[in-house]
Amino acid sequence: MSALSVCHEFAHGLDLALRGGEAYLSSSDADIRSAFSQARAFVTPYAATAPAEFFAESIRAYVGANDRRSPWSAVSPERLRGVNPRMHAIIDRLFDRMRFALTGEQLNFSLEGFTS
Numbered sequence: 001m002s003a004l005s006v007c008h009e010f011a012h013g014l015d016l017a018l019r020g021g022e023a024y025l026s027s028s029d030a031d032i033r034s035a036f037s038q039a040r041a042f043v044t045p046y047a048a049t050a051p052a053e054f055f056a057e058s059i060r061a062y063v064g065a066n067d068r069r070s071p072w073s074a075v076s077p078e079r080l081r082g083v084n085p086r087m088h089a090i091i092d093r094l095f096d097r098m099r100f101a102l103t104g105e106q107l108n109f110s111l112e113g114f115t116s
Helices: 004-019 030-037 051-061 079-085 085-102
Strands: none
Touching: 004 051, 030 051, 030 085, 051 079, 051 085, 079 085
């Protein structure tokens, strides 16, 4: 399995975990849904198919996970910022909060409202 696939599927797992395993956050979060529905361009064609794929492909672009054997064009944080600065900012905030929690500086970490 390529880094592209691992990252994409990890992003789906993260999307699900952010809602406690009950549903994808990307399906209900107003900021993510708005970034998806108002997008004029997408980081990959697959990102345009559904909010969950938009989230997963945006995460993949944010970390720059590519596979030279893939027919899809390469993605990067710069490309994500260029085509959807709003989604780039949402992921920035998400990862900042996750980094903060992982440093042990916040014992009662919650991702609730991370897009605010």
